[in-house]
Amino acid sequence: MAATRDSSGRASPATGSEETELRALSIDTIRGLSMDAVQAANSGHPGTAMALAPLAYVLFERFLRVNPADTEWPDRDRFVLSAGHACVLQYSLLHLCGYDLALEDLRQFRQWDSRCPGHPERGHTPGIEITTGPLGQGVANAVGMAMAERFLSDRFNRPGREIVDHRVYAICSDGDMMEGVSQEAASIAGHFGLGKLILCYDDNHITIDGTTSLSFDGESHTDRFAADGWHVQRVEDSEDVDALEVAISAAREEHERPSFIAIRSHIAFPAPNAKDTAKAHGAALGEDVR
Ligand SMILES: Cc1ncc(C[n+]2csc(CCOP(=O)(O)OP(=O)(O)O)c2C)c(N)n1
Ligand SMILES: [Mg+2]
DSSP: OOEEEOTTSOEEEOOHHHHHHHHHHHHHHHHHHHHHHHHHHTOSOHHHHHHTHHHHHHIIIIIOOOOTTOTTOTTOOEEEESSGGGHHHHHHHHHHTTOSOOHHHHHTTTSTTOSSOSSOOTTTSTTOOSOOOSTTHHHHHHHHHHHHHHHHHHHHOBTTBOOOOOOEEEEEOHHHHHSHHHHHHHHHHHHHTOTTEEEEEEEOSEETTEEGGGTOOSSOHHHHHHHTTOEEEEESOTTOHHHHHHHHHHHHHOOSSOEEEEEEOOTTTTOTTTTTOTHHHHSOOOSOOO
16 A cells, blocks of 8 residues: 555655555545445444554554465464454455455445345455454454464474464454453463464443443453563554554564553544444444534
């Protein structure tokens, strides 16, 4: 995405401001597709998809090593959306990155026989690595994938022939943190020092029924993961693409421990009336988003 074309059609490096503009356009496009797909279905979860558009952009554009034309390439990076309710975000990314998922498929979001069902389903939509929706489970699946990578690389790699060398990136939400299974999985990931696992936590202070202060503000997730032996970082603004990139780069540099990145976001950003509301968790924004 970071290149422009001159009059002869040759790609030339983008200037700083061109790159910033392109980046903003890309993120807005992800956000717009996600909002529109939910609106068209009048069903789904727009708020988290909107708020996490910059994170998804950074992950897919800057870091994820995949081949959209060969979704089963064994050494691909894995991406797990544990917060599966926000799958319209993943569908938007898959479409824009060139997977076999057309705009028409996005238009069919949440319809009968759709290739874009209400939660991601492995084997149904190209590029979906794992079925998610039951909160917590995607975190455990991501840990399992990182364990598999460790096993396969130990078993098959030889000096100068590292045929298994990939990372697992996952996004989770408050509900994932609430479920015990995520903590059990975090414990063993810390024990094994799964350095190729990077878990991004959407710290938006909102769940399905209101703010986290109703039921879930008594513990520090960063301290909990640190206690389990994880490398822990915080990003204070989910709109700060540079900070996201720096944090993910640092997580990649950490080889001995799995990484947890808590990212403060605002659900449904930037829709003024929906932002920071639980309503934006699971309802279309409506025709008038002012
Ligand atoms: C195990 C489990 N229990 C309940 C649900 C129903 N559910 C879907 S999303 C959600 C919580 C939403 O809060 P959060 O995870 O913070 O997501 P956000 O609203 O921030 O996107 C719940 C309880 C579920 N998907 N899985
Ligand atoms: Mg939340």
